[in-house]
Amino acid sequence: MNWSDPSAIGYPALFGGVLLGSVIPIVPTGAVVGAAAAVATTTDHLSLPLVIVLAVLGAYLGDVLTFAVPRFGSEALLRWVERRQQADRLAKGREQFARRGWQLVVIGRLVPAGRIPVLLAAGTLSYPWRRFLPAGLVACVLWAVAYSLLGIISGGIFDSPLIATLLATVLVLLVTVAMTLISKLRRKPERTGGGPR
Template sequence: MSALALDWSNTSSAGYPTLFAGVLIGSIVPIVPTGALVGAAAAVAMTTSHLSLPLVLLLSVLGAAIGDVVTYLIARAGSEAAIRRLVRGQRPDRLINARERFAKHGWQLVVIGRLVPAGRIPVLVAAGAVAYPWRRLLAATAIACVLWALAYAVLGIVSGGIFDSPLVATLIATVLVLVVTGAVQLVAKRRERRKS
């Protein structure tokens, strides 16, 4: 419980709202590198007493989960427009296939979409467009966000465990996140090329 009993009047505690807001906004509009933000916060938590690692993880999961649900709800509310966008230029059976895929493997798609760079928004838009049940989405999103936050926090923990300087650990964590993200994107692109 000592992690929750922080002095919120201390300016170093501004890191928590910044982390939460950054992950939340980045989960709705992908303009913030949320993985790098989580890794950097974990690195700071490992090298200073300014942030608590359990709170970094908790706020990262909450921000990501809320952002994902908001993205899903936006797609669900505008489902006709989302459907038209998804099937524009595609065969009519594409929507039927998407519904079938979500019926059989919906939670897996949500989890993988969260973990694969640039996969989350298309999966959430598709889930909203095919009216994937929100209760199933909430459970899948919770699992996905926990795994996602842990994966990126580990990069920050590793860099924070190696370097004593918070600045160096944060920079290394950010670079590690960007390298891992780039490598995953490269592998995904090569697989797509092989399929086509």
């Protein structure tokens, strides 16, 4: 393998970064995908379709692993969760996954900080594999395309790969902050309107 070739480093870094960040949220995976898409748009070092495919594969594998941890150890983990949660909340969680599991998995992947809680809840509540796998794949495709578009936009504005990558990273961070604020604002009325029961 020729390590002086940027694609020899770029593709493994993209896949590994997305996979790692999907299991342990220490890597800003959206920024990694946006930056790779910006480089693919402004140079011939990376292929945009391959960037999207590797982003989907890394995210999907990471989500499946995250879902599998509580799913395979569900008895012990479920007992641990049950001791810390009210029975009615667990029942409500099961009911929500039974009715809207697809939506929860897809939205959890797209909303900042929503993915891991949704995947852990789905695994703990024994959401079926046959439903999770296609829902997770759809979620990862939408996510990879959305963040690639931010890289494509930045690459279309600037010809410089460095500036396009920086702009893609800034755009991803701005979108993440905006989505987090919207999510918090939407939760506020639920908290204030509900009151004690």
